[in-house]
Amino acid sequence: MDGDQHSGGTELGRFLRACRARVTPEQAGLAVGSGHRRTPGLRREELATLAGISIDHYARLERGTETRPSPSVIDALARVLLLEEVEHGHLRSLAALAARTAPEPPAAPSRAVRPGIKLLLESLRPNPAHVVSRTGDLLAYNSGGLRLFAGMDSWPAKQRNIGRYVFLHPAARDLFDDWSNQVRGCVARLRALAGTDPDAPDLAQLVGELLLKSPEFARLWERYDVKGHSHGRKTFHHPDVGHLALGYQSLRLEGTPDHRLVVYYAEPGTPDYDALLLLDLAASESVYPSRIGAPSGDRTEAPK
Incomplete structure (x- = not known):
């Protein structure tokens, strides 16, 4: 069973599933039979085979139980999934995030402009x-x-x-x-x-x-x-x-x-x-204040 209905996992797994669903077998160079395909895009086993990794390894990546994929595996997956440069970099970032043993508390983003x-x-x-x-x-x-x-x-x-x-x-x-x-x-x-x-x-x-x-x-x-x-x-x-x-x-x-x-x-x-x-x-010449970045008159509210 392909397991596409699995709803858990990490951001890495969710991203991989979303990208896999976008790639058709034809785009991946696979011959498609006449039977009905229940899975949108590539099946897990098809993607794993094309990337040169075991099906079990790839399944663990999607489920979030494998959190330390090697750079070569990430690059192979990006190639098969036809990822552009920005998407490829995002995949690397997600893999690095998944490999952390303990999450780092996020710093509050600054809103101050120099x-x-x-x-x-x-x-x-x-x-x-x-x-x-x-x-x-x-x-x-x-x-x-x-x-x-x-x-x-x-x-x-x-x-x-x-x-x-x-x-x-x-x-x-x-x-x-x-x-x-x-x-x-x-x-x-x-x-x-x-x-x-x-x-x-x-x-x-x-x-x-x-x-x-x-x-x-x-x-x-x-x-x-x-x-x-x-x-x-x-x-x-x-x-x-x-x-x-x-x-x-x-x-x-x-x-x-x-x-x-x-x-x-x-x-x-x-x-x-x-x-x-x-x-x-x-x-x-409008009612805007002269100070850059200062709020103008709050005449109406944003959508509720």
Whole structure:
């Protein structure tokens, strides 16, 4: 029996099961008979054989009773499961986490943003820029860095979170040209964090809220994608300035590795750059406080 209905195990086992279910026999180079397959994706014995390990060894990995897979086994599994570089690295991290004899108590993540970073945010204007926590909380921003997410300023400062916004704010679906891709990216980043720090209170609180309030989040959460993007392009349909096609870059901040600086930009002289100028001007002349990163008037509450 394949044992796919087993519900226990470790994050390593859950990740392996999710990845195995995504790979078809055809993708793995196996001949498929005409009979009905009860198992989505590869069977355990098929994956073990293709990776060159015993079926019993692989079964123990999924069940969580084998916690010290060798690097060569992890690499072989990543090859058969067709994992991309980010997913392969995540698999290695999960294997290292499973091998710990005693869990390390998680340190409370810092929410403090250094004054120098706040000055840097201001110097980046008119490019929208903000600092986010590992779970996507908006910790600091310049004038356009908050206004870019239309309507987020109406939420209390402590509720401003990118994942919460894209799934729960009514303006998000209209703002993002590729909303479905945006939400997949948010879930993937949270899934990656859950694999390496599953007991983190900040993560558990956010994920619990989104699982309860968003069926779309719950569906994507079960897929166990861990792909992330640190740069690229996004297209916005902003209610104040219209169409915006922007490049973006995400950078980890030295000294506070749980924080990321995210900057959006456009080529000077283009309509997109002109729209950024209008966005920055509108934000500067609005009711936002002059102090960077300070909460604006908490006029309405976030979704209950």
